[in-house]
Amino acid sequence: MHPDDLVINDYADDRLAPAERADVERHLAGCAACRALVDDVREIRRVAGSLDGREPPVRVWTRIERAIQLEAAARAADGGARGVQLKLAAARLTSSRSIWIGLAAAAVLVLATAVGLRLLPRAARPGGTTSPPAAAMSSDAAQIEAELRQAEAHYEKAIQGLEQIANAEKGALDPQTAATLQKNLSVIDQAISESRAALRAEPTSEPAQQSLIDSFKTKMGLLQDTVALINDMRRGNEAGAARIVSGLKPKG
């Protein structure tokens, strides 16, 4: 009889008392499967302890910096210490901030929906070996479709807000950058149209659902970068603007 998994893992982690350890070692001497399990657990732990670090995308700092400046401007406006001009500027920034807060709230809802979309089909097909009852599948499909519609509405609302800002301020961009952004937006819009067409033909298609959500996310990210770029160029933050432009590779 094999030792319990917890015991095998404790053995692999060198956590067993000498007597228990000796028992496990006697078993391992005659059991290749348990030896393989111990080796794999130790290998997983070794690799897990030496994983590489990751570098965050450039846009994260751009967003943090903007949020800090918006907060500072809002505080200054509340205190009324810097006069009418700053209050007007702060009011404009605060209005942008409310859009960002709205976007963050939408993103959280969309995230929850996207997670649901990813997990529901897996939960409905445990191990892929048995078929769930038809009624359960139908209920899951209806739930996924409802979540998709909800996510779509949130993304469209967020994208609409960003488009308004980007369109109103696009004169701040140089023509070449504006053309690249426009081309990228067209490619993403095309992907959204194709995903929608695929969903009309097959509403429960998981790849089409995921593709639509991914396209919305991409469009939102591009519009966020556009607004960040406009802000950086207005502030004369050449380094920040250059970092964003370097990430705007033509698509398609």
Add this chain to the structure above:
Amino acid sequence: MTAPKQRPVLPFPSKDTAVEPASEGMDLVARSQAGDVQAFEAIYRQHAGRLYTLACRMAGSPEDGEDLLQEIFLQAYRKLGSFKGDSTLGTWLYRLALNHCLDYVRSRHAKMSKLTDTLDTEVSHQPTARRDTPIARLDLERALERLPDGCREAFVLHDVEGFDHKEVGQLLGIAEGTSKSQVFKARAKLRALLR
């Protein structure tokens, strides 16, 4: 009405051996508090990679990790006044980040517990044949993202970040034995995913 649960004092993973003087960052902190955004950017550049890595692994996706990192540094900026130099700036930021990640996963658990309970039964723990090749780090990173909530966080805290089971239990608000079983479950799932 029940009193809010007291958050335990967060330990720092025993495997972290980075040598950093306690006074490190005090100048940058002071300048940041005075409104010098470039000073805060220097803090960000120094620590963002480590915290982003933690956030991605705890949340299970780079997209969520990105959102968490943004929130972590905004919170850090607002709380800079509470950094007194008792620990290194890196330790202070790590604790703040870990708290934020834990709040995030707890809130997600509340929403997703039903689904993860189902997923928890998917993988067999029976011993199988040994792997022929060593595990690539990139493959393990990808497999981590496929672990269900619950066992992923316990695995990340124990096997990746280096906390012991008692500490993992404190951090996640679970018993030490539950931490063990979650970590072992994660290893079994990873073993199956990495075949």
